[in-house]
Amino acid sequence: MALLAGESPARALAAEIVSCLRARGHVAYFAGGCVRDELLGLEPSDYDVATDATPDRVRELFPRSSEVGKCFGVVIVQGRGEVVEVATFRSDGAYSDSRRPDTVTFSTPQEDARRRDFTVNALFLDPFGDTASNPADLPRAPVSGCVIDLVGGVADLRAGVLRAVGDAAQRLAEDHLRALRAVRLASKLGFEIERQTAMAITRDAAALRGVSRERIGEELQRMMTHESRTVCAARLAALGLLVPVLGHERAAPARWDHLASLPPKAPYPASLAAWGLDLGLADGEAAWPAEWRRSLCLSNQDRDGLVMILRAVGQVRQAWDGLSVAGRKRLSAGQWFEWARVLVGVRDPARAARVGGDRDLLARTPSGLAPVPLLGGDDLVAAGWKPGPRFKEVLDRVYDAQLEEKVRTRAEALELAAGLGVKG
Ligand code: ATP
Ligand code: MG
Numbered sequence: 036m037a038l039l040a041g042e043s044p045a046r047a048l049a050a051e052i053v054s055c056l057r058a059r060g061h062v063a064y065f066a067g068g069c070v071r072d073e074l075l076g077l078e079p080s081d082y083d084v085a086t087d088a089t090p091d092r093v094r095e096l097f098p099r100s101s102e103v104g105k106c107f108g109v110v111i112v113q114g115r116g117e118v119v120e121v122a123t124f125r126s127d128g129a130y131s132d133s134r135r136p137d138t139v140t141f142s143t144p145q146e147d148a149r150r151r152d153f154t155v156n157a158l159f160l161d162p163f164g165d166t167a168s169n170p171a172d173l174p175r176a177p178v179s180g181c182v183i184d185l186v187g188g189v190a191d192l193r194a195g196v197l198r199a200v201g202d203a204a205q206r207l208a209e210d211h212l213r214a215l216r217a218v219r220l221a222s223k224l225g226f227e228i229e230r231q232t233a234m235a236i237t238r239d240a241a242a243l244r245g246v247s248r249e250r251i252g253e254e255l256q257r258m259m260t261h262e263s264r265t266v267c268a269a270r271l272a273a274l275g276l277l278v279p280v281l282g283h284e285r286a287a288p289a290r291w292d293h294l295a296s297l298p299p300k301a302p303y304p305a306s307l308a309a310w311g312l313d314l315g316l317a318d319g320e321a322a323w324p325a326e327w328r329r330s331l332c333l334s335n336q337d338r339d340g341l342v343m344i345l346r347a348v349g350q351v352r353q354a355w356d357g358l359s360v361a362g363r364k365r366l367s368a369g370q371w372f373e374w375a376r377v378l379v380g381v382r383d384p385a386r387a388a389r390v391g392g393d394r395d396l397l398a399r400t401p402s403g404l405a406p407v408p409l410l411g412g413d414d415l416v417a418a419g420w421k422p423g424p425r426f427k428e429v430l431d432r433v434y435d436a437q438l439e440e441k442v443r444t445r446a447e448a449l450e451l452a453a454g455l456g457v458k459g
Contacts, residue, residue, distance in 0.1 A: 049119045052084050053084060055097070064084065065162055066085035066147070068083070074173060074178055075224065082120075125142055126149070148186050155226075157185065157186045161183060197217055219267060228270075251332070252330075256303055273287070281327065296377060304371065305340075307337070308374065319346060324341045347376075348378055351386070351390055355386075361439050363393065402437055402440055406437060409433070409444065418452070429452050433451055436448070
């Protein structure tokens with residue numbers, strides 16, 4: 036099948052899958068977030084297809100497919116360099132671990148819409164249906180296909196409302212992660228969370244602790260790496276979700292100005308640092324990143340980034356003026372320094388500007404901010420040194436001298452090393 040004008044390969048693959056299932060007598064639609072996003076004129080991040088074909092049948096029809104969890108009835112189909120999840124219409128059983136349903140029963144589109152979290156996420160689209168039969172006042176974008184709305188999702192989409200499907204309290208009790216999905220999706224889409232849904236989230240906020248830290252961490256990472264991160268932070272606080280998310284008590288601040296200062300694509304550690312500073316947590320050598328590592332299931336890399344930013348914030352605020360040229364160069368050559376400087380600038384723009392100016396001047400010195408070291412461990416060995424505890428100290432001092440333009444050649448560096456003490 037050829038691509039329609041402007042159609043993404045993922046949409047084309049999803050349409051191909053629907054077409055193939057139809058040709059074999061099955062019912063199949065686009066489902067969930069991709070329909071919501073198309074109606075809002077946004078590019079869906081992924082396409083899902085829902086069908087009455089069983090997973091085994093889907094596998095049979097699409098040789099390039101794999102099962103991601105047969106018990107959940109989801110098959111991944113590949114093509115056009117993309118993947119599409121094909122799920123059998125289903126209704127979920129009880130959620131005894133508040134993580135995933137104990138049982139899944141294959142069922143009808145109606146039941147499938149009812150087991151989805153929010154009305155705007157419960158829409159189907161028949162990509163080959165009659166576009167003209169859509170409600171005349173569909174939200175924004177003209178979509179190609181016919182919308183199937185079984186739970187009032189179109190009206191909520193039009194009104195910009197995120198509403199639980201069915202009884203909000205019951206739907207949250209099934210899976211408390213939905214509280215965080217509500218915050219993330221409403222913030223990303225610029226929607227309001229409907230009142231009953233918001234009240235249920237707040238009433239049951241403590242129950243979020245029963246959800247696995249991996250799932251909580253994943254949602255938080257998605258919130259904090261999206262440009263709606265400030266709205267997310269304000270909503271988490273307003274709904275009483277800060278304590279269950281972070282694992283410690285924290286009063287919500289009046290402003291989220293560190294978060295608001297970040298550019299849309301700021302990396303996760305920078306967002307975490309901004310969030311912590313907005314919450315009034317300490318900079319420098321603080322203990323809270325270790326706590327956040329546990330509660331948000333941070334990777335070592337993200338935790339290290341956060342720690343380095345906070346350390347640099349402390350140094351830019353308090354130590355910069357007293358640092359030597361070498362100390363300033365070492366600090367400002369660090370991977371996270373610029374983020375730290377931006378964050379300091381939120382409350383102290385004059386300092387951030389001055390430190391930035393100092394850094395630019397240092398970058399223009401002959402050796403620059405981070406030159407390749409004139410001397411390494413191998414050079415010391417070649418010069419007759421025995422590897423030992425003094426190595427690092429000597430190399431550090433030689434590098435400092437290089438940063439300060441006191442040694443400019445390898446010979447000068449070796450001479451300095453020789454003068455720094457007994458070999459080995
Ligand atoms: P995103 O833009 O973040 O991908 P999405 O709504 O597409 O948002 P997915 O995680 O891709 O989110 O899920 C696809 C669909 O599956 C959702 O639109 C929703 O219908 C359903 N879904 C996902 N997670 C849940 C959940 N925890 N409870 C109920 N339904 C869910
Ligand atoms: Mg999605």
